[in-house]
Amino acid sequence: MELITGLFNYWVVVFLMMIGFYMVISHHNLVKKIVGLNIFQVSVFVFYISMSKIKGATAPILADGIEVYSNPLPHVLILTAIVVGVATTALGLALTVRIKDAFGSIEDDEIEAMEIEECVAEDVDANGKEASP
Amino acid sequence: MIASQLPILQVIVPLIAAPLVLLLRRSGAAWALTLLVTWSMFAIALVLLAQVMDGGVLYYRIGGWAAPWGIEYRLDQVGALVLVIVSGIGSVVIAYARASVEREIDSERIYLFYCMYLLCLTGLLGIAITGDVFNLFVFLEISSLSSYVLIALGRNRRALTAAYRYLIMGTIGATFYIIGVGLMYMQTGTLNIDDLATLIPAVADSRTIHAALAFLTVGICLKLALFPLHMWLPNAYAFAPSVVTAFLAATATKVAVYILIRIVFTVFGGVDVFAVVPLVQEALMGLALIGVFAASSVAIYQNDIKRMLAYSSVAQIGYIILGISLASSTGLTGGIIHLFNHALMKCTLFLAMGAVFMQAGGVSIRHMQGIGKTMPWTMAAFVIGGLSLIGVPLTVGFISKWYLILGVLEKGMWPVAGLVVLGSLLAVIYIWRVIEAAYFKDPSNDTITEAPLSMLAPMWVMALASVYFGIDATRTLDIATSAAQTLLGGGAP
Known part of the structure; x- marks a missing residue:
């Protein structure tokens, strides 16, 4: 039981991570x-945030009657990581738009088939010209 | 006053210049500013290297905040060498870029290319100089995001999918890296590299630290394209604009190797990683050797020369990792010096391919026919680069192979030494295919002319450097040896 309740947030992290991956x-x-990539990254954010949370602790602002503070550093780190994640997502989606324009599809297997066709055409071109100089 | 601020300038100047380039918009002005910035970064990097070689590890506190609280920049020999490699290659490539970029990138997008180039430079230099593992992640993402954009600038539509796949793989790698950093933070409560080095030995036996090391290693190996995590690399290098390929091939993977060195020998400097954690050494060495053979064999069958060289890069990364996995002074020296040497030769080769692409309209083996006659200077530079890749004496390639083999023999691993030599023979085959086409076939198109001087000069600077440092390797060896000794000394100066 301890394994499940005591480590509950880590189970959530692992679960999310594997779904995303x-x-x-x-x-x-x-x-x-x-x-999927976003879910994968978010799981890491959750991991960082839950790691620094202490039960019954509060934000690190000095005040009377408060003894226990949570560690703010991982939270700040994750703010940075979120920004990086947003930039990655934006760039990934922008590339997807360009890929849709160029290939007319956003299905990886269809695009790969087109790419292999192009590769084969180039190889035939290279070898054909080589045989008859 | 300025002298004490040099470490931060390496990052700040290109970072500020990037948006300025965006405001300038005119491609000529953008190029001039980028050139000025990269060349001054190279000058600063040389000064820093001299300082580090004289006075040992250099520290810089950002904003005056003392180490474990503030972010600290920390420069030792290997870091300074990587700074010199990145900024040096950056300066040579930017001099070459103007003519090549005008041909390969739409004119209204050229200033964006320079902006991304500067950002990528910022990230790569930042990785080499930072003393904070999370700061390193941020720089890693700056350099990666800008390199995805740089690759996507290629004219061929397959550049887009190559960039997309690199983005997916790269992000997974970087995320693995922060998982590792998070696990280390859980155990030690610090992100500073020196601090981690002192705190980790006490907790090195815990499962958490082992998991951290595993995540870090796999994440970084994705970035440095160690076989079998190299799948993103060949297409990314083949379809990116020539300038981008030359720059990234010579710097991006090298910097990733640097991160691995930093983690294994500095952060985990107090622990004998290869002895304590089972299978790390065997896995790295095994994959490095398989990588050398698998990638070289695939390279032999490529018709696109840029892709052939990309596969050869994967193989060369294998040699570097082999040197690191030996974890001996000689082996590590071999790995570090191969970082520098491989950057020189790959840059030469890709710059030559860029010139061929510009003049002949393509870089498949068919386009190479007779190039030796129509573009003699370009092809001569390619031959020097190729000989260096094989490891012929009097070129830089020989020096690094020599040290790698020495390192392997020190450990008594005769079969591995044989494999290193055999791997070089595969390089002979794929380089020979190009040379045969270029010199022993008639030109299919007589109208091809030699590349302009602005492209030949940088190419020859690189080619001559790879001969010069092959003949007189004392300086580079000094740096590599002292870097290896500092690293093996547990990170302490």
């Missing part, structure tokens, strides 16, 4: 991959 790996849709 699995989405990134398994989904072919580029937007869904980014959603």
Whole structure:
């Protein structure tokens, strides 16, 4: 029981992390991959925030009658990490828009098929010209 | 006054110059400012390297806040060497960039390229100089985000998917890295590298620290493209604009290797990581060797020369990691000196490919036919770079291979030394394919002319440097040896 209740927040973190990671790996849709990536990152944010929280403690502002304070540093770190996460998501989505324009699809497997076709065409081109100088 | 502020200038100046470039908009002015900034960063980096070589580890407190509370910049020999590599390659590539970028990037987007270039430089320099593991993460993301954009600037539509895949892999790597940092913070309550180095030995046996090390290693190995985590690299390098490829190939993965060195030998400096944690050494060494062979073999079958060189980069990363995994003074010296040497040769090769791309319209093996006759100077630089990659004596490649083999033999691992030599033979095959096409086939198109001087000069600076440091390696060896000794001394100066 201790294993579940005592470490509850870590279980949540692990659960979220694996959901996010699995989405990134398994989904072919580029937007869904980014959603998965976000869940993956958020799990780490939760991990940092819960790590510094102390039961019954308050924000680190000196006041009478308060003895226990939570550690504010991880919270601040995560503010930075959130900004980085937002930038990554924005860039990822912007790339997805450009990919949709260029390939007409945001399904990874369809795009990969098109790319392989292009590669094969280039190879035939390279070898064909090589054979008849 | 200024002298004591040099470490912070490495980060601040390019960071401020990036938005200025955005405001300038005109591509000529943007280029001039970028050139000025990168060259002055190179000058400062050289001064810093000299200072560190004379006086040992350099500390800089940001805002005057003392170490574990404030963020501290910390520069030792290996960090200073990485600063010189990054800013040096940055200066050479930017001199070359003007003509190449005009050809490969839409004219209304050129100033954006310079802006991203400066941001990427900020991130890479910041990683090398910071003394705080979380600050390092921020710089890692600055450099990564800007390099995704730089790669996506390529004209081929596959550049977009390459950038997207790099973004996904890179973000997973960086997130793994902060998980590792978080776990270390749980156990030690600090983020400062020196502080961590003193606090970690006491808790080194805990499962938390082992997990932290695992997350850090895997995350960083994603960034440095260690086989089998290299899948993002070949397409990213093949479809990015030539300038970007030359810059990133010579700096980005090197800086990631630097992070690994920093974590293993400084943060975990008080613990003998390879002895305490099982399988780390075997895994790194095994993957490095498999990487050398797998990537070199794939390189042989590539028709696109840029992609061939990208696979060869993966193989070369294998050599560097091999040196690090030996964890001996000679092995680490070999790894560190290969950081520098590989940057020189890969930069030469990719710059030569950029010139071919500009004049011949492509870099497949078909475009290479007869290039030796139509573009003799470019091809000669390529040959020097290629010989260096193989490890022929009198080039830098020989020096690093020599030290790697010495390091391996010190440990009595004869078969591994054989594999290193065998790996070099694979390099002979793929470089020879290009040379054969370039010199022994007739040009398919006689109208191709030599690249302009503004591109040839930087290329030859790199090529001559890789010969010069191959003949007179005393200076680079001094730096690499003292860096290795500082690192193995547990991080203490």
